[in-house]
Amino acid sequence: MRESSVILFHSSNYAMWAVDVLNKNNIENKLIPVPRDLSSDCGYCVMVGYDLIAQAEEFLKRENIEFDRIVDLK
Amino acid sequence: MTKISRLKNNTIYFDNSATSFPKPPAVVDAVVDYMTLVGANPGRSGHRMACEAGKIVFQARKNIAEFFGVKSPMNVIFSSNATDSLNLAIKGILCQDDHVITSSMEHNSIIRPLKMLEDRGIISITVLPGDDSGIISTGELDSAKKNNTKAVIINHMSNVTGIVQPVAEIGKWCKKNNMIFILDCAQSAGIIPIDLKSDSIDMIAFAGHKGLYGPTGTGGLIISDSFDVRKMNPLKEGGTGSMSDKTVQPNFLPDMYESGTLNVAGIAGLSKGVEFLNNMPEKLKSVQLHKVTLQKYFIEKASKRIDGFKSYSASSGFGVVSFTIGGLSVSEITQRLSDDFDIMSRQGLHCSPLAHQRIGTFPEGTVRFSFSVFNTIYEVETALEALKIIRDGK
Ligand SMILES: Cc1ncc(COP(=O)(O)O)c(C=O)c1O
Numbered sequence: 510m511r512e513s514s515v516i517l518f519h520s521s522n523y524a525m526w527a528v529d530v531l532n533k534n535n536i537e538n539k540l541i542p543v544p545r546d547l548s549s550d551c552g553y554c555v556m557v558g559y560d561l562i563a564q565a566e567e568f569l570k571r572e573n574i575e576f577d578r579i580v581d582l583k
Numbered sequence: 584m585t586k587i588s589r590l591k592n593n594t595i596y597f598d599n600s601a602t603s604f605p606k607p608p609a610v611v612d613a614v615v616d617y618m619t620l621v622g623a624n625p626g627r628s629g630h631r632m633a634c635e636a637g638k639i640v641f642q643a644r645k646n647i648a649e650f651f652g653v654k655s656p657m658n659v660i661f662s663s664n665a666t667d668s669l670n671l672a673i674k675g676i677l678c679q680d681d682h683v684i685t686s687s688m689e690h691n692s693i694i695r696p697l698k699m700l701e702d703r704g705i706i707s708i709t710v711l712p713g714d715d716s717g718i719i720s721t722g723e724l725d726s727a728k729k730n731n732t733k734a735v736i737i738n739h740m741s742n743v744t745g746i747v748q749p750v751a752e753i754g755k756w757c758k759k760n761n762m763i764f765i766l767d768c769a770q771s772a773g774i775i776p777i778d779l780k781s782d783s784i785d786m787i788a789f790a791g792h793k794g795l796y797g798p799t800g801t802g803g804l805i806i807s808d809s810f811d812v813r814k815m816n817p818l819k820e821g822g823t824g825s826m827s828d829k830t831v832q833p834n835f836l837p838d839m840y841e842s843g844t845l846n847v848a849g850i851a852g853l854s855k856g857v858e859f860l861n862n863m864p865e866k867l868k869s870v871q872l873h874k875v876t877l878q879k880y881f882i883e884k885a886s887k888r889i890d891g892f893k894s895y896s897a898s899s900g901f902g903v904v905s906f907t908i909g910g911l912s913v914s915e916i917t918q919r920l921s922d923d924f925d926i927m928s929r930q931g932l933h934c935s936p937l938a939h940q941r942i943g944t945f946p947e948g949t950v951r952f953s954f955s956v957f958n959t960i961y962e963v964e965t966a967l968e969a970l971k972i973i974r975d976g977k
Contacts, residue, residue: 520825520838521626525641526656540637542629552824553629553637573655575835 514562516569517543517577521552528555530572536565547580556582595926595962600742600770600903600933600953602792602799606852607859610796613639613851621851624844626824636847643854644837650857651787651805652778657836658806661845665769666692668788668804671840672765673697673736675815681733682707684724686748687941688717688741691934693767697736707731710937716746716897717941721756734763739787740771743938743951744896745878745903747775754783763814769793773860774874774901776867779807786810794870795860796955797853800846812836819843863956870956874902877954881963882906888967889974895942895949902954905933905944908974913950916973924969928952 518524524540531538539556547554557565562579569576588605590596596604617639623632625640644656653659662668673696677683683697687710700706709727713719724735735757740747750766757764768777768787773794777787784807791801806812813834820832821842833839863869882898891909908916917930931948932939939945952966 519835520823520833521637522641522644522657522825522837525637528638529641529645540629540634550825550827552626553634 512559512582513556514559514579514581515541515544515547516555516557516562516565516579517548517550518554519550519575519577523574523576524553524555526572527569527574527576530568530574531555531557531565534564534568536561536568538565544582548577593925593965595924595958595965597926597928597952597954597958597962597966599955599958600793600951601929602790603794603796603955605957606796606798607856609855609859610798610852613855614798614848617848617851621847624824625847627822627844639851639854640845640847643850643857646854646857646861647803647805650861651772651789652780653805654808655836658808660804660806660837660840661850662802662804663800663846664792664802665767665788665790666802668802669693669736669765669767670696671804671818672786672788672815674700674818675840676734676763676765677706678733679705680731681705682709682729682731684709684711684727684732684735686710686717686719686737687712688743688746688748688938689738689935690742690767690769690938691936692769693736693738694937712941716744717741717938718746718748719753720749721752724753724756724760728760732760732762734765736765736767738767738770739777740768740775740901740903741935741938742770742903742953743905743933743935743949744942745770745900746897747771747901750777750784751782757785758783763810770903773856774867774870779805780809791849791853791856794955795853796856798849801849801853804840806836812839815840817842871901873956874954875899877958877960877963878902878904880960881952881967884964884967885970889970891974892970895944904952905942905949906952907944907947907949908970911974913948916950916970919973920966920969923973924965926966926969 540553625636644659648656711719711723766787769790772789791797792799823838885892895905913930920926
């Protein structure tokens with residue numbers, strides 16, 4: 510993927526839900542292990558391209574899918 | 584019926600209220616696929632296989648949430664069976680000096696946890712007798728209500744007689760009186776449409792392995808979108824794969840109540856069981872029609888052909904028939920059905936002493952035939968022949 514952001518969740522259950530909603534709305538995304546420097550959580554987060562992250566955030570908010578935060582990957 | 588079990592062709596399984604058999608082939612395939620192709624622990628690691636496992640569990644949550652009219656898939660809490668789910672609901676919600684209303688048609692999975700809390704001096708209970716068949720009314724609820732009544736906890740569909748409680752009315756009553764409504768859907772899930780929102784139900788406990796056609800060891804508690812989960816304490820704390828830097832339990836659904844590794848193999852199968860029902864031509868209407876047809880045929884023919892046959896179930900019920908045959912003990916009937924005719928049925932009290940007291944069959948109990956969508960009229964006819972031979976002593 511091009512330059513990307515990751516959406517971090519409190520639980521991978523929510524990451525799965527997010528992937529489902531993003532796929533339904535044709536937002537390209539990828540589940541990746543949570544980068545260690547971002548969080549000490551086990552499990553995964555969702556990576557989305559810079560260009561689509563604002564839209565992705567909008568879809569998650571619309572469905573009330575709680576997430577921890579969004580971080581731009583350097 | 585397509586051949587989907589490896590039993591001898593002539594084995595007849597009429598014990599579907601205990602657990603359904605056979606399971607749809609897609610259920611079996613999903614279990615095997617998980618165990619042979621996926622394998623990993625969902626939500627614990629970030630690798631590809633863990634993600635695949637997580638996807639399976641999420642799809643199951645989504646299927647189940649949609650099936651029961653709940654918006655958030657996170658409100659589906661997986662457990663091992665209906666009993667496990669009812670224990671979480673009952674012990675998670677009730678506090679010192681709470682009063683609970685229940686019915687006389689309860690399975691031990693409700694009445695025993697309640698009695699245990701009562702015996703320890705924590706709660707008090709009112710058991711509503713209901714009408715002759717155990718069906719309760721809002722009038723009875725009115726007279727049982729006390730200042731400290733916190734919840735109405737009842738069985739939706741009796742596992743003894745198949746009677747169905749008027750859930751919509753009870754839900755409305757609970758909402759009006761600001762009480763928590765917990766419904767045991769062990770028997771009704773997959774037969775009677777249930778919608779937590781429109782019926783004002785706060786929580787339902789379900790078994791995945793009965794009418795939803797999933798594997799044993801599956802079940803869950805579904806919380807309505809409007810219920811405040813902070814009102815329910817978890818019964819166990821532990822690893823959830825989430826908030827791993829904290830030593831306190833997460834406070835959000837479903838993680839708060841799902842410590843420990845889930846039964847992913849079972850859940851994979853359960854998800855396909857729900858899809859199997861969704862794919863029936865008219866969904867649950869098809870299930871109901873099939874069961875009513877078998878039940879009607881069985882009760883009508885047995886009443887005519889078998890001397891002393893007495894049914895405790897209405898002929899219009901959804902495939903749970905309790906009966907006795909005058910002069911024969913229930914254990915003799917089920918043993919001969921099994922040994923001589925390879926027909927599986929269940930005798931006794933069906934874990935429901937109160938219900939048998941209510942219908943007047945305590946302590947001997949009844950013989951129960953419980954049908955699934957895979958049973959046929961031909962099998963019912965074979966059982967009728969068998970009962971006639973047992974009755975006539977040949
Ligand atoms: C009405 C009812 N409630 C609860 C249960 C318990 O279900 P499980 O065996 O999944 O715990 C049963 C099982 O027969 C039942 O019929």
